[in-house]
Amino acid sequence: MNGRAHALMGAITQAPVIALTGDIPTGIGLVLLATAAGLAPDLDHRGRTLPKKLLGPLGRPVSWLARAASSVAREATATGPDRSSWAWYQANRGIHPDHRALTHTTAAAIMAGVFTGVVALMLGWTPLAGLAVFMGWMSQVLSDGCTSMGVPLLWPLKVKGRRWYMVSFMRLRSGASSDWWVAWAWTGAFSALAVVLY
Ligand SMILES: [Zn+2]
Numbered sequence: 001m002n003g004r005a006h007a008l009m010g011a012i013t014q015a016p017v018i019a020l021t022g023d024i025p026t027g028i029g030l031v032l033l034a035t036a037a038g039l040a041p042d043l044d045h046r047g048r049t050l051p052k053k054l055l056g057p058l059g060r061p062v063s064w065l066a067r068a069a070s071s072v073a074r075e076a077t078a079t080g081p082d083r084s085s086w087a088w089y090q091a092n093r094g095i096h097p098d099h100r101a102l103t104h105t106t107a108a109a110i111m112a113g114v115f116t117g118v119v120a121l122m123l124g125w126t127p128l129a130g131l132a133v134f135m136g137w138m139s140q141v142l143s144d145g146c147t148s149m150g151v152p153l154l155w156p157l158k159v160k161g162r163r164w165y166m167v168s169f170m171r172l173r174s175g176a177s178s179d180w181w182v183a184w185a186w187t188g189a190f191s192a193l194a195v196v197l198y
Helices: 003-012 015-021 024-044 049-077 080-093 106-122 128-144 178-197
Strands: none
Touching: 003 024, 003 049, 003 128, 003 178, 015 024, 015 128, 015 178, 024 049, 024 106, 024 128, 106 128, 128 178
């Protein structure tokens, strides 16, 4: 999915939160955090452009770290069926297997959210920061799950004997205009929820 669609989807997750709290200054901070979290999972892109666009000179080392962590997690937790499917995956699709791995899981979203929440509390800021990061992060994981490639949504839980089972809700082709259909449907849903909660 393209970066702008991911940024929009991350940002809009905070509309219902702002509607509930009515706190605009805090809300702006939460929107920024959720936007960043909506883009963060794609730092595992091997191509230089995306990590560089997001983080500038830090993009390459952070991207390398994300892929290294994915690789370690994959090696440590892959089951037999995973290994044969990862081999299939690499050989048949020519896509590096560390993209859409560790960073594209619910577990990663929870870890990022808890970490941010704890840091926010230590800094005397709202723990809603953790929720914002979790929601933004999940917006990318779930929307990538709408493509035919899918995401390992439930790692490290086993699905059909595999921990790296690629969950795919829809078979949309990534990068097509269908990205925007998903993004606008998501935006509409969260905007409606915000109106209801306001
Ligand atoms: Zn992604």
